[in-house]
Amino acid sequence: MTSTPHPAAELPLQQQESVVIRFAGDSGDGMQITGNQFTDTSAFVGNDLATLPDFPAEIRAPVGTRPGVSGFQVRFSSADVHTPGDQPDVLVAMNPAALIVNIKDLKPGAIVILNRGNWGEVDLKKAKLDVDPRTSGVLDGFRVIEIDINARVKEALADSGLSSKDVQRCKNFYTLGLMYWLYSRPLEPTLDWLAKKFAKEPSLVNANQTALRAGYNAGDIHEHFQARYEVARCDTMLPGTYRNIMGNQSLALGLVAGANLANLPIFLGSYPITPASDILHQLSSYKDHGVITMQAEDEIAAICSAIGASFAGHLGITTTSGPGMALKTEAMGLAISTELPLVIVDIQRAGPSTGMPTKTEQSDLLFAVFGRNGDAPMPVVSCSTPADAFECAIEAVRIATQFMTPVILLSDGYIANGSEPWRLPKMEDLVPFPVTFRTDPEAFQPFSRDARGVRPWVKPGTPGLEHRIGGLEKDADSGNISYDAKNHQRMTDLRHQKVQNVADTIPTPAVYGAQEGDLLVLGWGSTYGSIRSAVDVLLKQGKKIGQVHIRHVWPMAKGLDQIFARYRAVLVPELNMGQMTRLLRSEYPGFSFVSYPKVQGLPFTTAELVERIEKALA
Amino acid sequence: MTETSILTKKDLKSDQEVRWCPGCGDYSILNSVQAVLAGLGIQKEQLCIISGIGCSSRFPYYMNTYGFHTIHGRAPGIATGVKIANPNLSVWMVTGDGDGLSIGGNHMIHMLRRNVDVKILLFNNQIYGLTKGQYSPTSPTGLKTKSSPYGSVDRAFNPIKLALGAGATFVARTMDTHPKHMEQVLLEAANHKGSAFVEIFQNCVIFNDGCFEGVAGRKVRDERTVDLHAGEAMVYGEAHDKGLRFDGFELKGTSAAEAGVWDPSVLSTAPATVLAELDGRQDLPTAVGLFRRVNAPVFDQDVHAQVRAVLERKGPGKLKDLLYTKDAWTVS
Numbered sequence: 001m002t003s004t005p006h007p008a009a010e011l012p013l014q015q016q017e018s019v020v021i022r023f024a025g026d027s028g029d030g031m032q033i034t035g036n037q038f039t040d041t042s043a044f045v046g047n048d049l050a051t052l053p054d055f056p057a058e059i060r061a062p063v064g065t066r067p068g069v070s071g072f073q074v075r076f077s078s079a080d081v082h083t084p085g086d087q088p089d090v091l092v093a094m095n096p097a098a099l100i101v102n103i104k105d106l107k108p109g110a111i112v113i114l115n116r117g118n119w120g121e122v123d124l125k126k127a128k129l130d131v132d133p134r135t136s137g138v139l140d141g142f143r144v145i146e147i148d149i150n151a152r153v154k155e156a157l158a159d160s161g162l163s164s165k166d167v168q169r170c171k172n173f174y175t176l177g178l179m180y181w182l183y184s185r186p187l188e189p190t191l192d193w194l195a196k197k198f199a200k201e202p203s204l205v206n207a208n209q210t211a212l213r214a215g216y217n218a219g220d221i222h223e224h225f226q227a228r229y230e231v232a233r234c235d236t237m238l239p240g241t242y243r244n245i246m247g248n249q250s251l252a253l254g255l256v257a258g259a260n261l262a263n264l265p266i267f268l269g270s271y272p273i274t275p276a277s278d279i280l281h282q283l284s285s286y287k288d289h290g291v292i293t294m295q296a297e298d299e300i301a302a303i304c305s306a307i308g309a310s311f312a313g314h315l316g317i318t319t320t321s322g323p324g325m326a327l328k329t330e331a332m333g334l335a336i337s338t339e340l341p342l343v344i345v346d347i348q349r350a351g352p353s354t355g356m357p358t359k360t361e362q363s364d365l366l367f368a369v370f371g372r373n374g375d376a377p378m379p380v381v382s383c384s385t386p387a388d389a390f391e392c393a394i395e396a397v398r399i400a401t402q403f404m405t406p407v408i409l410l411s412d413g414y415i416a417n418g419s420e421p422w423r424l425p426k427m428e429d430l431v432p433f434p435v436t437f438r439t440d441p442e443a444f445q446p447f448s449r450d451a452r453g454v455r456p457w458v459k460p461g462t463p464g465l466e467h468r469i470g471g472l473e474k475d476a477d478s479g480n481i482s483y484d485a486k487n488h489q490r491m492t493d494l495r496h497q498k499v500q501n502v503a504d505t506i507p508t509p510a511v512y513g514a515q516e517g518d519l520l521v522l523g524w525g526s527t528y529g530s531i532r533s534a535v536d537v538l539l540k541q542g543k544k545i546g547q548v549h550i551r552h553v554w555p556m557a558k559g560l561d562q563i564f565a566r567y568r569a570v571l572v573p574e575l576n577m578g579q580m581t582r583l584l585r586s587e588y589p590g591f592s593f594v595s596y597p598k599v600q601g602l603p604f605t606t607a608e609l610v611e612r613i614e615k616a617l618a
Numbered sequence: 619m620t621e622t623s624i625l626t627k628k629d630l631k632s633d634q635e636v637r638w639c640p641g642c643g644d645y646s647i648l649n650s651v652q653a654v655l656a657g658l659g660i661q662k663e664q665l666c667i668i669s670g671i672g673c674s675s676r677f678p679y680y681m682n683t684y685g686f687h688t689i690h691g692r693a694p695g696i697a698t699g700v701k702i703a704n705p706n707l708s709v710w711m712v713t714g715d716g717d718g719l720s721i722g723g724n725h726m727i728h729m730l731r732r733n734v735d736v737k738i739l740l741f742n743n744q745i746y747g748l749t750k751g752q753y754s755p756t757s758p759t760g761l762k763t764k765s766s767p768y769g770s771v772d773r774a775f776n777p778i779k780l781a782l783g784a785g786a787t788f789v790a791r792t793m794d795t796h797p798k799h800m801e802q803v804l805l806e807a808a809n810h811k812g813s814a815f816v817e818i819f820q821n822c823v824i825f826n827d828g829c830f831e832g833v834a835g836r837k838v839r840d841e842r843t844v845d846l847h848a849g850e851a852m853v854y855g856e857a858h859d860k861g862l863r864f865d866g867f868e869l870k871g872t873s874a875a876e877a878g879v880w881d882p883s884v885l886s887t888a889p890a891t892v893l894a895e896l897d898g899r900q901d902l903p904t905a906v907g908l909f910r911r912v913n914a915p916v917f918d919q920d921v922h923a924q925v926r927a928v929l930e931r932k933g934p935g936k937l938k939d940l941l942y943t944k945d946a947w948t949v950s
């Protein structure tokens with residue numbers, strides 16, 4: 001039976017536009033699953049939403065400690081949302097460590113649900129707390145609800161026959177049930193999911209489903225809350241088919257789609273690295289889509305194998321994060337020099353060096369654009385949201401194959417692990433750009449160029465077109481090795497011009513908000529949602545500001561200068577020390593760019609952007 | 619002409635002027651490789667030569683085949699990508715002691731461990747030539763070079779032992795001074811399924827002249843080398859009068875009649891390792907020829923076999939199914 005119990009009739013049902021819940025517990029408490037289930041159910045209900053997981057840096061830090069806290073934030077709304085929200089309205093804290101790590105982020109008056117079952121002396125000590133936060137005053141101003149979830153689950157599953165350890169592992173579904181009650185969500189999607197997930201272990205299906213229902217029913221029975229809430233479906237979502245998607249997932253799908261449109265098989269050479277590994281995991285399961293993956297011995301072999309595959313006529317791809325990018329730079333130069341297509345995916349994380357692998361940053365920008373030996377130009381495309389990663393991946397494949405060039409595709413940890421509803425493209429809207437390999441030996445020169453400056457792609461195995469390529473400078477006409485001074489200038493110019501020619505094929509980005517006025521807020525990458533939210537707040541107040549977001553980081557789209565000219569100044573918020581600002585200043589010296597840098601491993605909040613924009617307008 | 623000799627040596631010469639130093643051992647290797655490849659019965663467009671950086675790595679430019687002169691030490695990665703993308707190609711990798719064992723040592727061992735079907739020619743001249751004469755990972759301790767004016771204090775790699783240790787399925791050694799031997803070894807390498815590792819003693823006339831003269835020199839080599847053949851007795855000497863025989867984990871010099879029979883296909887790499895350790899310091903000859911040849915799963919074939927198996931089970935995937943999954947919902 002999968003029926004939802006009837007809601008308590010007595011409690012008032014209050015409508016809310018948008019709610020932010022953060023689930024926090026020990027990394028073994030299943031908070032990611034809980035958050036994902038809440039998200040999927042909210043999607044099912046028709047809310048717009050955005051999510052952000054917060055993984056601990058260690059795989060399993062000691063139980064109950066602050067470093068062991070794992071969190072998942074979900075914002076669900078009846079209106080459009082662009083970020084997972086600045087401040088949670090609700091915190092579910094499964095132990096004292098989870099409370100203390102997250103309390104500072106909460107909205108004043110937020111609901112805090114504490115699991116009293118994990119609140120003993122030992123638990124406080126593990127969280128390095130001398131005083132119980134329930135009595136120390138840190139919870140003043142919040143609506144605190146204490147529930148002994150451990151005991152409730154034990155009661156509910158008394159007849160389950162499971163060991164007490166297994167019983168306690170159902171705590172997260174009890175908690176989820178309670179949240180479903182509080183926000184009037186249906187249980188069916190999670191009940192169904194559990195039935196599938198544990199299909200081979202019926203006792204676990206039963207136990208978790210029972211725990212979920214018990215949590216839900218507890219809302220009625222235990223009078224923890226003074227009200228129940230409802231967040232209506234979002235009516236402003238465009239018609240279409242949607243699915244909730246994380247950035248790494250949609251990026252991987254975009255690569256498959258791009259290869260499909262280019263009519264090429266994929267070869268991915270990759271080395272595991274946080275936060276990019278999920279793309280390798282996902283693509284390695286797509287063998288039925290003609291995807292070949294190789295987990296290489298290191299970052300260098302990863303990109304080199306991809307270059308080899310591209311030479312042999314596949315779409316070579318390599319995926320990594322900052323430290324891996326550093327190792328790949330010499331090989332990137334080889335791909336530039338030999339003019340082979342290649343997609344290099346960089347899921348940026350906080351640096352320098354190993355930095356903070358699970359935290360987000362946008363600090364590889366100038367590295368992506370310029371970070372190679374020699375004058376080595378390469379197009380750079382950047383994703384702005386989890387769903388946008390799909391389109392950007394296709395775009396990277398298009399540029400790589402149409403222009404015979406390696407392309408860097410930038411994403412970051414925030415996009416990679418965040419999720420949002422993705423309006424699926426109609427299949428007929430995906431326009432193919434099939435690759436033609438050269439097979440005609442007549443007058444063949446490996447480095448002859450077409451009108452766009454692009455050389456032919458020849459697969460080894462093609463009779464009569466045997467040729468050699470390499471990293472040494474080539475004669476512009478014959479492609480043979482050349483150390484001629486003038487020829488080197490010419491080849492450098494040709495490589496530069498070819499990359500610039502990409503700009504002829506990219507649209508000028510649209511401006512959101514005021515089309516002219518006092519301030520243009522220019523962003524790139526994962527700051528899109530926070531900037532959009534802040535700009536919306538200020539537009540409502542009648543401010544004359546616009547937002548433009550850069551997808552093509554290099555070369556930049558034409559017509560940007562005309563946009564800049566319509567505003568008094570351009571504010572550039574970014575999660576680095578001002579790298580885009582520097583790029584803009586060198587490319588568009590006639591305009592005034594104001595940098596707004598942040599390097600804390602965290603995205604901008606809407607509030608801090610609103611404040612900064614107001615300051616810029618003053 | 620037989621049906622399979624579709625190419626001549628000349629067909630494989632490119633129009634590029636060969637620019638090694640006069641007298642360099644690389645010339646004779648190029649000559650032998652061209653002779654062997656021409657006789658393989660493969661069309662020249664099916665041949666692909668991939669190299670790293672160094673004197674030896676100029677090799678692809680001199681071959682009228684597909685070729686890729688890559689970056690220092692990284693030829694194994696690129697060759698692996700090429701071979702996986704197109705397993706029909708005959709892929710040959712040319713490297714040196716610096717390129718293949720120093721900067722590219724990591725890639726080398728992983729290529730051998732995976733058993734990618736690539737033929738690896740390691741030109742060992744115990745020196746860095748292209749950078750003008752620094753000691754390499756195969757230079758003997760004490761070698762005085764530009765970067766070791768008081769003699770190198772490094773210990774040297776034994777390339778054969780490295781390959782054996784990395785799990786190579788074919789390991790052989792030959793000499794630039796002996797084209798006939800070289801061609802025979804190269805042919806055996808070509809016929810092997812999987813990675814074939816061939817160390818070639820190569821003389822650098824400029825920076826390390828005569829480094830193998832005491833072993834591979836025309837006048838001494840019959841006495842100073844023992845040529846390992848599968849199933850043949852380990853006999854050497856100008857008069858074929860001397861031999862080698864295992865005594866536990868040691869080799870003993872014997873008469874030709876008492877020489878042991880060499881088997882490069884035994885499970886253990888121990889006998890081949892003992893033979894590789896003969897380096898002229900003992901009273902015994904240095905071993906050349908075939909150290910190891912075993913059958914093992916071939917990486918590039920298995921990669922495709924796995925793809926085929928999944929395709930057979932699931933059928934060719936459709937992009938639409940990847941995008942439009944069961945958890946999708948419709949907003950109208």
Ligand code: SF4
Nearest residue numbers: 639642673747822823
């Ligand atoms: S430096 Fe030595 S190895 Fe290099 S080409 Fe000259 S002789 Fe040959």
